[in-house]
Amino acid sequence: MALGFLRRHYLVIAITTVLSLVASFALLKILPPTYSADVKIMLGTSKAAVVQPQPPVQDEPPLDMESQIEILKSKSIATAVIDKLNLADDPDFNGKASPLHGAVDAVRRLVSSAPQPNGPSMDDLLDEFQRRMNAFRIGTSTVVEVDFSASDPNRAAMIANAIVKEYFDQQLKAEANEHRTITAWLHDRLQDLGNDATAAERSVNELKSRYNIVSADGRFMDQQQVTELTNRLVAVRTRTASLMTRLNRFDDMLATSNADMTIDRVAAVSDFSPAELSGNVNPPDGLSLSNSNSTLIINSLRQQYLDSAKREYEYSAKYGKDHIAVVNIRATMKSIRQAIVDEVRRLADVAKHDYEESKQQQQEIEKQLAQAVVRSQDTRAAELSLRELETSAKSYRSLYDTFLQRYMGSVQQGSFPIAKARVISTATPPKKKIKPKSIVLMAIGLFGGLALGGGLGLLAEVKDRSFRTTDQVEDRLRLPCLSVVPLLKRGEVDRFTKKATVNAVAKADPDKAEPDSSQRMVSRGPGTCWAASAMPTSRFAESIRSLKVAIDQDPSRTSRKVFGLTSALPNEGKSIIAASLAQLIANSGKRVIVVDCDLRNPSLSAMLAPDAGTGIADIVLGGCQLADAVWTDPVTRLDFLPGMGAAQRDTSDILGNEQMRKLFEQLRAAYDYVIVDLPPLAPVVDARAISALLDSFVLVVEWGRTPAEVVEHALNTAPNVYDALFGVVLNKTNMKALKRYANHFGDYYNHKYYARYGSVMAE
Numbered sequence: 001m002a003l004g005f006l007r008r009h010y011l012v013i014a015i016t017t018v019l020s021l022v023a024s025f026a027l028l029k030i031l032p033p034t035y036s037a038d039v040k041i042m043l044g045t046s047k048a049a050v051v052q053p054q055p056p057v058q059d060e061p062p063l064d065m066e067s068q069i070e071i072l073k074s075k076s077i078a079t080a081v082i083d084k085l086n087l088a089d090d091p092d093f094n095g096k097a098s099p100l101h102g103a104v105d106a107v108r109r110l111v112s113s114a115p116q117p118n119g120p121s122m123d124d125l126l127d128e129f130q131r132r133m134n135a136f137r138i139g140t141s142t143v144v145e146v147d148f149s150a151s152d153p154n155r156a157a158m159i160a161n162a163i164v165k166e167y168f169d170q171q172l173k174a175e176a177n178e179h180r181t182i183t184a185w186l187h188d189r190l191q192d193l194g195n196d197a198t199a200a201e202r203s204v205n206e207l208k209s210r211y212n213i214v215s216a217d218g219r220f221m222d223q224q225q226v227t228e229l230t231n232r233l234v235a236v237r238t239r240t241a242s243l244m245t246r247l248n249r250f251d252d253m254l255a256t257s258n259a260d261m262t263i264d265r266v267a268a269v270s271d272f273s274p275a276e277l278s279g280n281v282n283p284p285d286g287l288s289l290s291n292s293n294s295t296l297i298i299n300s301l302r303q304q305y306l307d308s309a310k311r312e313y314e315y316s317a318k319y320g321k322d323h324i325a326v327v328n329i330r331a332t333m334k335s336i337r338q339a340i341v342d343e344v345r346r347l348a349d350v351a352k353h354d355y356e357e358s359k360q361q362q363q364e365i366e367k368q369l370a371q372a373v374v375r376s377q378d379t380r381a382a383e384l385s386l387r388e389l390e391t392s393a394k395s396y397r398s399l400y401d402t403f404l405q406r407y408m409g410s411v412q413q414g415s416f417p418i419a420k421a422r423v424i425s426t427a428t429p430p431k432k433k434i435k436p437k438s439i440v441l442m443a444i445g446l447f448g449g450l451a452l453g454g455g456l457g458l459l460a461e462v463k464d465r466s467f468r469t470t471d472q473v474e475d476r477l478r479l480p481c482l483s484v485v486p487l488l489k490r491g492e493v494d495r496f497t498k499k500a501t502v503n504a505v506a507k508a509d510p511d512k513a514e515p516d517s518s519q520r521m522v523s524r525g526p527g528t529c530w531a532a533s534a535m536p537t538s539r540f541a542e543s544i545r546s547l548k549v550a551i552d553q554d555p556s557r558t559s560r561k562v563f564g565l566t567s568a569l570p571n572e573g574k575s576i577i578a579a580s581l582a583q584l585i586a587n588s589g590k591r592v593i594v595v596d597c598d599l600r601n602p603s604l605s606a607m608l609a610p611d612a613g614t615g616i617a618d619i620v621l622g623g624c625q626l627a628d629a630v631w632t633d634p635v636t637r638l639d640f641l642p643g644m645g646a647a648q649r650d651t652s653d654i655l656g657n658e659q660m661r662k663l664f665e666q667l668r669a670a671y672d673y674v675i676v677d678l679p680p681l682a683p684v685v686d687a688r689a690i691s692a693l694l695d696s697f698v699l700v701v702e703w704g705r706t707p708a709e710v711v712e713h714a715l716n717t718a719p720n721v722y723d724a725l726f727g728v729v730l731n732k733t734n735m736k737a738l739k740r741y742a743n744h745f746g747d748y749y750n751h752k753y754y755a756r757y758g759s760v761m762a763e
Contacts, residue, residue, distance in 0.1 A: 601679070
């Protein structure tokens, strides 16, 4: 199926493919080349540490790559580059780089009545610039590639570098403006914060002066005084308690009489520490001490007493208790005890004095502490306000220091601006163009031409509703295809028929090269109607013989003398088939007559008997006899009855007349074959009117032109003709094209087979 389609439409496919390739090649020559230069830049490069404010307040937010790419594509950068490079005069932007620009511009001026500007507008320049420019992120990195396309490689590289430079310039300018704005705002804010901090500190000092609030070591003086008095009070109370304890012990000791004071009492006195004996028990600052000699005296007396007690024990054991030495020792011991008691009594008096003095001092400190507490309560509200003011002053001062640091960093950065990007590869003039790609364009031309040719072929297949093969004829009409008559070349046919006519007439009458018109001889001359006899070995003559053989060997009919040739539409060649068939039958020695019954358009009469004045209508209407209207061919001896004499008459009535039936009976008796050239079925009803007088019909269908639906409809409207239809002749067949439609038996029509048997014409 596909192979047959290619065989039928290979010429259209080939022509469209060649034309498409030519158009692609022409486009390669017409379209200007396009070169693309690219620049790679890395975004987000940090500033040098020397200009960074220290320490940074917070980390910088991540760089928005999409926003930076949109900035690169923005109209502001495009406008700046167009102005700086004067791209309005560039051929790529004003359209003069392409040869088609002049034609398109001229057509635009003719179509549009409005006056056209001399050059492209800025909007047009921006659209063209953005169409040629592209910026995109490479993978997930921070590298952005900027591409620009132009017809000149140097110009493409120059514009790409200019885009990046303008991006850097605008970025630096924007940062400078931003730093300038921030610096001005920080300066104003610093002044406000400085004033606020100074005012807060002044308020603190005024409040301290008003309430006489003084602080030392981070504490207020009132609090410090209360603390000191409290500590002194604790110390005095402790000393007072200690003195009272010592006084009580002295009182207990003195409560016993001198006689009763034993060695144990003396030992108890000796248990007092020297400080206790002297009254120096945690003395507060400013208090006088008792006589320190008391300690030495008591200790000395105690030691003497102990020594005497030891000698008394030893002497008592050695000399007896009543020995004078023992008695003396005892008297000494008694005097020592009395001395100790006297000294203790003196110490008790001192202790009592110290106790009363300490108690008085305690009362004085308690009074001072009460007064300090009262003063502290009075200033507590002022202290709260002071703390609030001090907190506010510290906050303002901290903010002032922070903003001062930012201000200094902003001033430094503004004085040393750095773009947050850097170029990692500049644009260089490309060596190869990116478009138009020769291979791609030619491939598009090739496949586009093949597709277009295939589409045209498919469209022709869809629109082709005519008969192309004998199988189509037999399948749709349910009739046998009797013959396939080839299409003749008019010039070659005229040449052969003219030469053959002259030779045939000369043989028939050597003395006269042309027949006498008074004898009603058929007019012979160059033309297709004489091709069968002029070219007897041609494929055309062979196809007519095929029709003759089919008629002669038809087993279904007893009488085959009278048969008519008709068609569905005019100009399908039925008259030529009728004349050619009659010539071959006459050459076989049979008596044959051709009757032109196409009374409305007697084309066969115009070819064979152009000078005829009477015809079949005159015979039927009684105007003349058959012998007076018949014309004879001097070469083949066939007779011809013209279709004349029916002017301004109802031809269907003439053809269906009783006299017509008698005429045909006369023709049956006089001739072996009666070939009737009938009108077409579709436009007129004449063929149906005469159908009862004919034995059978042959339908002539033009190959590749007559729609199958028209033929079917014509036969359906003429059932009497269809019932008597003998078969179909496929006329004016393009034999070379037929082989492309007859997929399985195309070689049947191969001309080389006919040439071996003397065929002189392929078509």
